[in-house]
Amino acid sequence: MTSIIVHNLQKVFQTKRKAAGLSGSMRSLFKPEYSTVEAVRKISFQMETGELLGFIGPNGAGKSTTIKMLTGILHPSGGEASVLGFVPWKDRQKLAFQIGTVFGQRPQLWYHLPAMDTFTLFGKIYELDDSETKKRIDFLAEAFEIRDLLDVPVRKLSLGQRMRCEVAASLLHRPKLLLLDEPSIGLDVVAKQHIRDAIRRMNQEEGVGVLLTSHDAGDLEALCKRVIIVNHGQIVYEDKVSNLKRKFLTTKLVEVRYAKQVAKDFSVKGAKILKVGRYGVKLQFDSAQTPVDSVITRLSEMGDIMDITISDPPLEEVIAKIYEQVREGKQELT
Amino acid sequence: MKKFSKYWSIFEITLLNSLAYPGELVGRSLMIIPFMWIFYQLWKVAFSAAGVDAINGLTLQDTLWYLMMTETIELGRPPIARTMSENVKDGSVAYILNKPYDFLWYQFSSAMGETIFRAIMNAIFGGLTVWLLVGAPAHPQGFLVAIPAVLGAWVLHFCINAMIGLSAFVVEDVAAFTWIYQKLAFIFGGMLIPLDFYPQWMQTLAKAMPFSSALYGPARLFVSPTMDLFIGVMSLQMFWIITLVFVLVVAYRRGLTQLTVNGG
Numbered sequence: 001m002t003s004i005i006v007h008n009l010q011k012v013f014q015t016k017r018k019a020a021g022l023s024g025s026m027r028s029l030f031k032p033e034y035s036t037v038e039a040v041r042k043i044s045f046q047m048e049t050g051e052l053l054g055f056i057g058p059n060g061a062g063k064s065t066t067i068k069m070l071t072g073i074l075h076p077s078g079g080e081a082s083v084l085g086f087v088p089w090k091d092r093q094k095l096a097f098q099i100g101t102v103f104g105q106r107p108q109l110w111y112h113l114p115a116m117d118t119f120t121l122f123g124k125i126y127e128l129d130d131s132e133t134k135k136r137i138d139f140l141a142e143a144f145e146i147r148d149l150l151d152v153p154v155r156k157l158s159l160g161q162r163m164r165c166e167v168a169a170s171l172l173h174r175p176k177l178l179l180l181d182e183p184s185i186g187l188d189v190v191a192k193q194h195i196r197d198a199i200r201r202m203n204q205e206e207g208v209g210v211l212l213t214s215h216d217a218g219d220l221e222a223l224c225k226r227v228i229i230v231n232h233g234q235i236v237y238e239d240k241v242s243n244l245k246r247k248f249l250t251t252k253l254v255e256v257r258y259a260k261q262v263a264k265d266f267s268v269k270g271a272k273i274l275k276v277g278r279y280g281v282k283l284q285f286d287s288a289q290t291p292v293d294s295v296i297t298r299l300s301e302m303g304d305i306m307d308i309t310i311s312d313p314p315l316e317e318v319i320a321k322i323y324e325q326v327r328e329g330k331q332e333l334t
Numbered sequence: 335m336k337k338f339s340k341y342w343s344i345f346e347i348t349l350l351n352s353l354a355y356p357g358e359l360v361g362r363s364l365m366i367i368p369f370m371w372i373f374y375q376l377w378k379v380a381f382s383a384a385g386v387d388a389i390n391g392l393t394l395q396d397t398l399w400y401l402m403m404t405e406t407i408e409l410g411r412p413p414i415a416r417t418m419s420e421n422v423k424d425g426s427v428a429y430i431l432n433k434p435y436d437f438l439w440y441q442f443s444s445a446m447g448e449t450i451f452r453a454i455m456n457a458i459f460g461g462l463t464v465w466l467l468v469g470a471p472a473h474p475q476g477f478l479v480a481i482p483a484v485l486g487a488w489v490l491h492f493c494i495n496a497m498i499g500l501s502a503f504v505v506e507d508v509a510a511f512t513w514i515y516q517k518l519a520f521i522f523g524g525m526l527i528p529l530d531f532y533p534q535w536m537q538t539l540a541k542a543m544p545f546s547s548a549l550y551g552p553a554r555l556f557v558s559p560t561m562d563l564f565i566g567v568m569s570l571q572m573f574w575i576i577t578l579v580f581v582l583v584v585a586y587r588r589g590l591t592q593l594t595v596n597g598g
Contacts, residue, residue: 073428075590092431093435099432101432103425108429113347120343121343124340124342125433125434153354
């Protein structure tokens with residue numbers, strides 16, 4: 001089953017241009033100049049029901065514009081889209097019953113009131129029975145660990161606590177699809193982990209599909225199975241997150257701890273030594289150039305290994321690498 | 335029923351939200367006291383200079399109660415156009431538009447939630463001040479008769495302001511339009527001077543405009559609660575409400591296709 005089908009979706013904005021200073025303002029008043037910004041350039045993709053799909057890209061890539069078209073807030077300049085069988089901009093209200101949205105930078109909870117008031121209001125807005133709303137709030141309060149926060153005015157909550165309440169509120173009406181636009185923006189590591197755990201749980205228990213836009217590669221690694229990377233309004237990469245890691249995560253980081261002191265002239269052919277300590281060594285190599293087993297063999301020849309860790313570089317670096325390749329014109333990435 | 339109850343809930347939560355800082359709300363409503371005192375001084379001098387007890391049927395007492403009503407309507411109504419414009423500018427309109435309700439009904443319910451308590455506070459402080467200055471209203475039953483017209487006035491205000499607010503979908507900043515509207519309402523709505531004191535040609539012109547149905551009509555009905563006036567005020571108000579709601583809905587549908595949501 002497919003929940004989102006997007007075909008050649010396009011959004012073009014007309015932006016007013018104005019030169020600096022008073023003369024620029026006067027000129028703009030009598031002879032306004034507009035420039036055309038193509039925020040989304042004929043993108044096409046599909047999302048399966050219950051899928052966890054990452055939609056990532058740098059600022060101004062067109063992620064949020066795409067999400068806003070998929071929720072029906074923005075009318076596209078061209079192309080087609082179907083979300084849960086609805087054309088979003090034609091059936092916005094009907095679609096709204098089936099989807100949940102969180103825009104990380106735009107709170108939906110009433111700021112001066114306890115979150116419970118917004119939850120109750122949403123129960124009415126989504127036309128749930130009072131008893132059903134109550135049961136659902138109980139469930140979400142437990143799933144998101146927000147029971148003690150519901151009666152506190154939202155303005156007094158920390159950002160992490162507020163975001164947990166925001167995401168929980170967007171799930172009140174049991175949506176089939178959750179559109180999360182930067183849900184972890186500004187959160188600390190613990191708060192991010194809380195949100196990710198809760199989202200994963202809702203996906204597993206209720207089969208909610210999640211389309212996630214984020215700047216944070218950690219969100220992608222922790223939550224998504226598949227990723228679409230956009231840049232300048234175009235899809236530049238679309239694949240499984242595991243493939244993304246395999247293709248672009250060839251650089252390996254190794255940390256070794258020996259039983260005895262390490263020789264000062266420690267070296268491994270094909271690897272770059274980053275740090276040599278008294279008992280430990282940190283090095284980096286490209287597995288595409290140097291086979292992993294040759295590095296491990298060489299490391300064990302150097303002494304008795306007490307501990308060894310081999311890790312991938314952070315996904316941010318991978319994405320930066322992809323952007324770099326796209327910028328250089330190597331678009332044969334997918 | 336569920337459809338209606340969602341708008342009632344929006345009204346309720348906005349009302350609750352407006353009560354989050356009661357001190358600020360009461361403090362702001364106290365502004366009507368100096369306004370009424372200034373009006374009293376001004377019109378007392380005007381009536382005594384003219385050497386008459388009534389001008390075109392309105393006594394000093396009527397004039398003050400009339401102005402109390404126009405001020406209550408005007409000071410009670412929330413800045414809908416500015417709020418809508420800010421929603422568009424900061425992108426929060428995205429949240430308002432992505433829920434299963436009608437955007438205009440949402441805005442209206444929310445505006446009424448903000449209006450009610452503010453208007454009640456203004457009526458209490460304004461009424462007490464005028465009572466102390468010129469005595470009780472000549473026709474206390476006018477208060478009840480005027481209630482439907484006051485509600486209609488807020489609907490009209492909403493329609494006009496929502497139209498100005500909707501222009502934010504295209505131009506984003508609507509401060510200039512709200513300024514013009516406010517001044518037109520001051521002059522042609524009879525907010526500071528009852529329209530009865532205008533020259534005949536100007537009265538005819540002003541009474542034909544929607545601004546008079548939003549201020550002059552209900553306030554005049556309050557001081558002269560006759561059946562003829564009630565029918566006249568309510569009919570004209572209904573005409574303007576139907577016309578402006580139609581224009582508003584058309585403008586909204588058109589505006590939606592022009593919307594640019596900021597942020598992200």
